[in-house]
Amino acid sequence: MNIAKEYKDDPELARTFGEAAQRDEAKLKEEQARLERDAATLKQRAGELERQASEVAHNQQMLLRVIVALLSLLVIGVGIAGIIFTHKIAGPIFKMKRLLRQVGEGKLVVREKLRKGDELQHFFEAFEKMVDDLRARQQAKIARVDAIVEKLEADAQKGSKEAEPEGLAQLKRLRSEMQEQLDM
Template sequence: MSDASTTAPQTSAPEVRARYQRSARNYLIDQRFQLKYTGFLVGISLALSAALGILLWNASSKIIEQSRSAVEQGQQTVRQGQETVKRGQEVIVQSRRVSEVVAMNIAKEYKDDPELSKTFGEAAQRDEAKLKDEQARLERDAAVLQQRAEALGRQASEVAHNQQMLLRLIVALLSLLVIGVGIAGIIFTHKIAGPIFKMKRLLRQVGEGKLVVRERLRKGDELQHFFESFEKMVDDLRARQQAKIATMDAVISKLDAEARAQAEPKGSEPEGLAQLKRLRSEMQEQLDA
């Protein structure tokens, strides 16, 4: 008498592996765990970013303040130069007036001495030429100073603009740093939370008696050594189960032989033997699940 349940058990677990695809939707597998530690990382990065931002701002403020002071000193120098040019122009005007008055007095007092008038006229012409040259020089200096004042004004505006741009750049870079740390925290904690989530499901299956591991951790996941230990544990349980089934097969074969020797009616078998076969079938199903 033979029974399908007495066939030799399988010696190894099926090698079917479920393929897992990462996607943006399942990166938060364990929100409580991942958000907790990601929050810690973000908090630390915020504190560091604030400290770094303050240091950068203080350093840049000192540099900008030095630039602003240099611009202000340059503007003050330009103003002083413009005042000097203005005073020089006033001196030229006064000198011309004095020359005109002297010329009028000489023409009036020494009209009978043409030689003196001629000498004074030549001296006056030379002085006028010098005054014109000095006036031209002062006008050139005034134009140069005006250009320098305009350049310093533009430089002052650029310093203020650069300070605003620097502040925006610091805020933008530090914000990107915090966001990047948050995203990295979710990704890295996902590499731990994912294996834990999968292990919990597999442990429930083993608790239900299914001694088959059909899944693997993803490449790059943490806890690989722990998962390998879990797989070894399941393999050991399978080996023990298979050894028990082999022992039961031997007992069932012996009981079948005794039943046939006792000439049991066809189609009937002792109740204990039937229960033993059912137990054997259930144990085999746990291996094949």
């Protein structure tokens, strides 16, 4: 406006200046429109990014929940498996300890078996074989004592003074004790 007042004497210059101003104004309007479109596009992209960020956060929360749930199931599964496996091992060990104590006390009878699926089956079988072997040895000794007792009784009936009644009684008590160990 000030330029139009100052150059009103020179209409050509004023027109040229006016055209240049209009071109500049048109360029500015185009630039403003472009910037407004860019701003709208950027707002749209910002909204999309916010939605994507929200979806990512939601997905991360879901993934975290799934991981926590799976880990919880894994811990519970490992715990249950641990209990089962320890019972399959600890039960037979407890039973073997009690049976070994009984054998140590002289009881040569194994009436118990391990549960199906328990561990240490081979060890228990070896233990049973050992008890059976001890039992067979004890029975062999009893048979020898029986033979000696029969001989002493036969000698005593014949009137032989070699057989002492006290020795015979001790031998019979020993045989009874040995038989008790087999019958317990």
